[in-house]
Amino acid sequence: MNAHDDERMKEVLRRALPPVEGDELGRDLWPAMLRRMDAESGAAQSPGWAWFDAALLAGMVAFGVFVPAAIPVLLFYL
Amino acid sequence: MQNEASDVLSQFRQGSPEAVEAAFETLFRLHQRAVYGWILRIVRNPATAEELTVEAFWRMHQAHARFEPSQGFEGWARRIATRAALDWMRARHVERELTTEMLAEVAAPSVTDPAITAEIRLKTALAFGRLPPKLRIAATLAVIEGQPQKDVAAALGISIAAVKVRVFRALRLLRKDLEREGLTP
Numbered sequence: 001m002n003a004h005d006d007e008r009m010k011e012v013l014r015r016a017l018p019p020v021e022g023d024e025l026g027r028d029l030w031p032a033m034l035r036r037m038d039a040e041s042g043a044a045q046s047p048g049w050a051w052f053d054a055a056l057l058a059g060m061v062a063f064g065v066f067v068p069a070a071i072p073v074l075l076f077y078l
Numbered sequence: 079m080q081n082e083a084s085d086v087l088s089q090f091r092q093g094s095p096e097a098v099e100a101a102f103e104t105l106f107r108l109h110q111r112a113v114y115g116w117i118l119r120i121v122r123n124p125a126t127a128e129e130l131t132v133e134a135f136w137r138m139h140q141a142h143a144r145f146e147p148s149q150g151f152e153g154w155a156r157r158i159a160t161r162a163a164l165d166w167m168r169a170r171h172v173e174r175e176l177t178t179e180m181l182a183e184v185a186a187p188s189v190t191d192p193a194i195t196a197e198i199r200l201k202t203a204l205a206f207g208r209l210p211p212k213l214r215i216a217a218t219l220a221v222i223e224g225q226p227q228k229d230v231a232a233a234l235g236i237s238i239a240a241v242k243v244r245v246f247r248a249l250r251l252l253r254k255d256l257e258r259e260g261l262t263p
Contacts, residue, residue, distance in 0.1 A: 009249045010221050016202035019223050020122055023115035025131075032132050033106060040136065 087147035102139055105151060110135070112152065113159045116233070119223045120163040120215055130166055134159040153232055160215070160233040167211040198261055205255040209248055216244035217252075 064071050090101035113134055118127035137158050138145070145154055206214065212234075219230045220241060231238045256262070 005253070006246070006249055009253050012198060012202050013206065013217070013221055013249070013252065016199040017122075017206060017218075017222050020119050023118050025111045025114045025128075026124070027128075028107075029110050029114070029128060029131055029135075030103070030106060032128070033135055036132050036136050037139070 084147065087145070087151060090142050090151075091145050091147050092143070098142055102135075102142070105138075105155075106135055109151065109155055113155055116156055117159050117163050119225070120160065120218055121166065122218075126166070130159070130162050133166075134162040137162060156229075156233045157235055164211055164215055167215065198256075201256060201259050201261055202252065205252050205259070208255065209251055213244050213248040213251065216241055217248035220245050221249075 060074075064074075086101045086104050089097040090105060093101060110131060114127055114131045117130045117134065118124060121127055121130060134155070138155060141158070145151075206217070209217070216230060216234065219225045219233070220227055227238050227241050231241045234241065236244075
């Protein structure tokens with residue numbers, strides 16, 4: 001592709017997809033930004049499931065340590 | 079005024095959590111239009127540009143500790159906005175949006191160059207949408223939008239030479255794609 005072809009291709013491209021006109025923002029996006037930040041902070045502090053799961057797991061481990069005979073029974077019912 | 083602006087940037091970088099939030103709001107209000115305009119040039123859809131402006135500012139908020147005040151906010155914001163737009167382009171099939179949104183505009187007769195028919199313009203738009211996003215974004219900014227190559231390079235985090243290579247590759251692929259369609263632009 002020579003320089004002339006290159007320029008021609010650029011021209012065709014500009015005709016097919018003209019530059020964007022009117023790039024004025026129609027509204028203030030700060031309220032949308034606040035909603036996004038609230039949503040992300042809500043997701044970060046997601047319900048206490050992680051804490052609850054850890055406590056449940058710790059309880060199961062403690063139960064297994066103190067009553068090892070119960071492990072086969074627990075495994076049977078899992 | 080200058081001190082005030084540099085104060086906001088410093089607060090954004092390493093202020094207390096409250097100071098960071100206040101500085102972020104100030105910077106958002108100051109730069110949202112510029113960031114939106116830049117993203118709009120890339121994605122060419124106002125609703126998507128709004129969505130990505132919020133996404134870009136969210137990324138800036140998350141990365142505030144890595145912001146370097148001495149290098150200014152605009153360039154940093156533009157780089158993050160470009161990255162957000164590029165990620166969006168990679169995740170979506172833009173060629174489909176090009177066909178639906180630009181069909182009417184592209185199909186209108188060209189008054190400046192009748193040799194560039196509506197068919198050529200439509201197929202060019204479609205072929206352009208099929209280019210790899212990193213080539214498409216470089217060609218969009220440098221060729222279609224006529225942005226200075228140094229600005230495009232800074233926004234993409236690459237050298238000016240790399241911008242030229244990407245534009246060249248984009249045009250070559252576009253031409254080959256059109257030739258496969260039986261068109262010689």
